[in-house]
Amino acid sequence: MDLAFIPSPSRGVVELGPIPLRGYAFCIIIGVFVAVWLGNKRWIARGGQSGTVADIAVWAVPFGLVGGRLYHVITDYQLYFSEGRDWVDAFKIWEGGLGIWGAIALGAVGAWIGCRRRGIPLPAWADALAPGIALAQAIGRWGNWFNQELYGKATDVPWALKITSAEDGRVPGTYHPTFLYESLWCVGVALLVIWADRRFKLGHGRAFALYVASYCAGRGWIEYMRVDDAHHVLGLRLNVWTAIVVFLLAVVYLVISARTRPGREEIVEPVAPGAESGDETPAKAEADSVPERKSAPEPGSDPEPKADSKAGPKPESADKS
Incomplete structure (x- = not known):
């Protein structure tokens, strides 16, 4: 009796006409576009300018890619620097290997630079982008399917992933499709953040903190199912410990922020792009250009006093200076 399973692709390359594109890179690119698109809609809804999210993403995305790759290479250094390995492979990001922890950490540095240049608060921008990041991760995880990597323990469940490649050991x-589990979890995280943001008016970075905490809660048990090589600390995979620590930090931030800075930012982008901080708003300038009109006298009120025609001429002032 044949078991049902999820087939793996025969090759990890997507053909875009004459241009070959690795499936892993394709998923990352699509994820970035989705995150920026949704983030832009949420930013505008909060009173920001269209295009601001994309402008800051120009800084955040490259920093995030570098950070994600650095985290992966540092935590799995044996894949690139042990005997028989070629260290040049550490730069082949298109072959897979991005750590979300490093991507978020260094991506936040790039976003901070972009926000400083635009004069907007980083927590507000992060809140707008939070569910989009979760969706980007959901899409990006399918890159692991193209590469036939990051699967879980052997299983014969109907949704098992069939691995056909014998490369890299x-x-x-058939194995648990942990890439699929994490992808579905990230979709749930995105929906949770959108709902909670509408219900509780999250602000000052709390929507982003909710995304971080909820993602880490799922990543912990999904990571525990994986069977790929990883460093262990006290019997747990390093990424499990990272998920626990980051989860606790996110929860602490949520609690402290809710007490010290309740509510949501009223103004997220006070200065329009290209305007000086001291410039008047167009509405105010237009109002100032309209000549002041005298109001008509109310019924029954005395009109302005007129000069008494019967009175004699006023004496000239004695001051001739």
């Missing part, structure tokens, strides 16, 4: 067979 893989053993062909």
